[in-house]
């Protein structure tokens with residue numbers, strides 16, 4: 001199944017377009033990736049010319065900034081909208097959940113960005129900065145600031161975020 005289909009599935013289907021602003025941002029992100037994969041450079045540049053103003057418009061309207069250069073696995077789900085910023089070099093696995101106010105960005109240099117595993121859930125207003133590796137099945141509480149790696153199945157909260165438990169896997 002395509003990444004886009006898995007995103008839409010996590011939103012509960014296409015009818016979410018009537019009620020979820022963030023789905024537009026996810027669709028635009030996937031369109032951006034599609035454009036970047038066009039092999040003909042002239043066509044790709046032309047498509048980028050059309051894409052960029054539409055991207056900027058939706059970025060401004062929704063407050064969700066996901067550059068097409070970010071690498072995100074299928075099944076992305078964003079609850080709500082506003083103040084969501086992802087650095088272009090960030091890598092995010094499959095079936096991840098973002099919420100309003102989530103920032104995934106650099107700390108010192110421009111390459112100094114997080115790598116996020118699969119099935120990771122970010123609480124509202126959570127911030128992850130720097131060369132941080134987040135494992136699979138991790139949950140990060142709202143208002144948390146993550147500065148260090150988190151292992152698989154961790155639940156972490158606070159500023160700076162600390163692990164409060166390791167989730168049992170069935």
Ligand SMILES: CC(C)(COP(=O)(O)OP(=O)(O)OC[C@H]1O[C@@H](n2cnc3c(N)ncnc32)[C@H](O)[C@@H]1OP(=O)(O)O)[C@@H](O)C(=O)NCCC(=O)NCCS
Pocket residue numbers: 079080099122123124139140141142143144155156157158164
């Ligand atoms: C972080 C979360 C996933 C953890 O869920 P959980 O495993 O059921 O754990 P709990 O909620 O019981 O929290 C564990 C401990 O961390 C504390 N805690 C939870 N969130 C916290 C936070 N953001 N900052 C500081 N401490 C926090 C709890 O008080 C609890 O402490 P205690 O054991 O001393 O009572 C969940 O609490 C959560 O916040 N989910 C995201 C919710 C969200 O973003 N909602 C906004 C919707 S728009």
Ligand SMILES: CC(=O)OC[C@H](N)C(=O)O
Pocket residue numbers: 079099
């Ligand atoms: C604001 C709120 O609580 O939204 C609930 C939503 N299901 C979420 O997980 O974010």
